[in-house]
Amino acid sequence: xxxxxxxxxxxxxxxxxxxxxxxxxxxxxxxxxxxxxxxxxxxxxxxxxxxxxxxxxxxxxxxxxxxxxxxxxxxxxxxxxxxxxxxxxxxxxxxxxxxxxxxxxxxxxxxxxxxxxxxxxxxxxxxxxxxxxxxxxxxxxxxxxxxxxxxxxxxxxxxxxxxxxxxxxxxxxxxxxxxxxxxxxxxxxxxxxxxxxxxxxxxxxxxxxxxxxxxxxxxxxxxxxxxxxxxxxxxxxxxxxxxxxxxxxxxxxxxx
Amino acid sequence: xxxxxxxxxxxxxxxxxxxxxxxxxxxxxxxxxxxxxxxxxxxxxxxxxxxxxxxxxxxxxxxxxxxxxxxxxxxxxxxxxxxxxxxxxxxxxxxxxxxxxxxxxxxxxxxxxxxxxxxxxxxxxxxxxxxxxxxxxxxxxxxxxxxxxxxxxxxxxxxxxxxxxxxxxxxxxxxxxxxxxxxxxxxxxxxxxxxxxxxxxxxxxxxxxxxxxxxxxxxxxxxxxxxxxxxxxxxxxxxxxxxxxxxxxxxxxxxxxxxxxxxxxxxxxxxxxxxxxxxxxxxxxxxxxxxxxxxxxxxxxxxxxxxxxxxxxxxxxxxxxxxxxxxxx
Numbered sequence: 001x002x003x004x005x006x007x008x009x010x011x012x013x014x015x016x017x018x019x020x021x022x023x024x025x026x027x028x029x030x031x032x033x034x035x036x037x038x039x040x041x042x043x044x045x046x047x048x049x050x051x052x053x054x055x056x057x058x059x060x061x062x063x064x065x066x067x068x069x070x071x072x073x074x075x076x077x078x079x080x081x082x083x084x085x086x087x088x089x090x091x092x093x094x095x096x097x098x099x100x101x102x103x104x105x106x107x108x109x110x111x112x113x114x115x116x117x118x119x120x121x122x123x124x125x126x127x128x129x130x131x132x133x134x135x136x137x138x139x140x141x142x143x144x145x146x147x148x149x150x151x152x153x154x155x156x157x158x159x160x161x162x163x164x165x166x167x168x169x170x171x172x173x174x175x176x177x178x179x180x181x182x183x184x185x186x187x188x189x190x191x192x193x194x195x196x197x198x199x200x201x202x203x204x205x206x207x208x209x210x211x212x213x214x215x216x217x218x219x220x221x222x223x224x225x226x227x228x229x230x231x232x233x234x235x236x237x238x239x240x241x242x243x244x245x246x247x248x249x250x251x252x253x254x255x256x
Numbered sequence: 257x258x259x260x261x262x263x264x265x266x267x268x269x270x271x272x273x274x275x276x277x278x279x280x281x282x283x284x285x286x287x288x289x290x291x292x293x294x295x296x297x298x299x300x301x302x303x304x305x306x307x308x309x310x311x312x313x314x315x316x317x318x319x320x321x322x323x324x325x326x327x328x329x330x331x332x333x334x335x336x337x338x339x340x341x342x343x344x345x346x347x348x349x350x351x352x353x354x355x356x357x358x359x360x361x362x363x364x365x366x367x368x369x370x371x372x373x374x375x376x377x378x379x380x381x382x383x384x385x386x387x388x389x390x391x392x393x394x395x396x397x398x399x400x401x402x403x404x405x406x407x408x409x410x411x412x413x414x415x416x417x418x419x420x421x422x423x424x425x426x427x428x429x430x431x432x433x434x435x436x437x438x439x440x441x442x443x444x445x446x447x448x449x450x451x452x453x454x455x456x457x458x459x460x461x462x463x464x465x466x467x468x469x470x471x472x473x474x475x476x477x478x479x480x481x482x483x484x485x486x487x488x489x490x491x492x493x494x495x496x497x498x499x500x501x502x503x504x505x506x507x508x509x510x511x512x513x514x515x516x517x518x519x520x521x522x523x524x525x526x527x528x529x530x531x532x533x534x535x536x537x538x539x540x541x542x543x544x545x546x547x548x549x550x551x552x553x554x555x556x557x558x559x560x561x562x563x564x565x566x567x568x569x570x571x572x573x574x575x576x577x578x579x580x581x582x583x584x585x
Contacts, residue, residue: 014531017554098367121393126373129360129363159452160516163453166449217372229560231564242578246582248547250583
């Protein structure tokens with residue numbers, strides 16, 4: 001099994017986000033981390049390789065800082081990495097990001113491509129499915145289990161409200177992986193050491209420029225959402241807060 | 257001919273997904289703002305019954321996009337049939353609910369047509385003749401107004417709860433229903449879906465709970481769940497959690513609230529250490545009142561909270577439990 005895992009670097013969950021001068025994106029001087037769903041996708045790829053042998057390749061698109069995501073993946077056990085390195089990749093829509101990935105891997109032959117089910121920044125939940133369509137491959141989304149079969153794979157899809165479904169499909173295929181499909185591993189010291197010698201192929205914007213076009217959608221403005229609810233802040237030392245909350249529960253919400 | 261908005265409602269196994277009414281409400285609102293014509297469609301194997309069901313709403317026309325190959329659902333068959341239909345009809349705007357099923361096929365459909373989807377929208381704006389779709393970004397910390405820069409047809413999906421389904425306006429008379437048969441060649445469908453099933457009998461029904469105490473990542477360790485449980489017991493509330501807590505096995509999956517868990521509407525939802533990611537919010541924003549305790553003052557949960565406590569839940573929950581016990585005497 002040769003598996004490609006698409007990964008993304010996103011602002012840390014508790015990062016304080018500030019708008020840039022044009023109000024169309026955030027100021028980039030924040031701390032970043034790996035998009036959590038992508039970490040589950042990587043873990044699943046490593047587990048599939050442990051079962052069926054093969055290779056795990058990780059790919060990301062973003063500026064120099066995004067290499068951290070690849071380094072961590074290599075330290076956890078990925079075999080090699082592809083870095084589409086340029087600031088402008090951050091602003092691509094899902095359609096163009098998928099096109100850039102497709103162009104960067106045109107000489108590779110993967111059996112499966114995994115993505116996380118969505119990113120914590122844009123939250124499109126689209127790039128994996130678009131990539132499948134561009135490659136002409138079948139896909140399945142929100143996957144909780146993957147088994148190899150004689151004809152391809154059998155995957156367990158999560159549906160809404162506690163429902164599931166098994167789907168059989170041929171390879172190659174694209175799967176978007178649900179968070180919680182597995183338990184994430186930590187990188188070992190030896191893994192971190194070995195990662196330094198693993199290959200990272202850099203792809204410049206120029207190499208994939210001809211594949212991508214103008215974005216098909218545009219963020220006109222980004223802003224802090226207007227509150228629709230009036231929120232009452234309750235302050236003070238913990239004991240006092242507890243008393244005030246109980247007063248609200250009893251006299252305003254009438255649930256006590 | 258005027259521009260057309262096409263709402264594609266969702267059916268699963270011959271039943272209309274109720275969230276579709278919300279998309280019809282959204283379509284009616286956009287039609288009112290733009291003056292465009294509103295039509296609807298449903299795709300399936302013999303979906304005529306559902307087409308008739310929605311034809312009672314204020315719509316110019318309803319299409320039943322019909323093929324035996326549309327049952328059971330596959331992304332290949334849905335994308336192929338809707339591509340045929342939409343290419344023939346050329347609507348300006350195509351709207352769908354942002355369900356797991358739509359997420360599974362709509363990016364493929366749009367890509368096959370060289371178009372894009374603005375996904376998971378919570379509203380729209382019509383400014384100086386330009387349509388903007390509002391969607392949440394960065395897990396709800398920020399919102400964005402997004403426009404289409406490509407040619408029509410444009411695709412957009414709406415988040416569950418973005419519009420009120422019960423506000424979908426009825427028509428003066430039933431809209432005409434037209435059946436459109438689509439041809440799907442056998443090799444198009446590459447995946448073989450099996451029966452839909454439920455993992456285990458859901459032991460806990462949170463949908464009927466009046467009071468819910470819910471925990472999120474801020475609880476930090478499994479042993480700390482006990483703190484929340486004591487508060488829930490004192491209140492006589494059900495204990496619930498956000499997805500990461502159930503993924504970690506700290507609470508069973510049937511206590512999960514959110515898009516992949518249960519959708520609840522209690523009198524009180526007390527959120528402990530829950531940041532309020534969109535996937536969680538969609539499952540609990542219908543609560544009559546929300547109290548949120550979180551140490552991060554920018555946590556999106558505070559956007560929808562009635563009462564907010566910015567602070568350490570480990571300091572506040574134990575005295576709160578004691579006060580509740582005292583109050584209950």
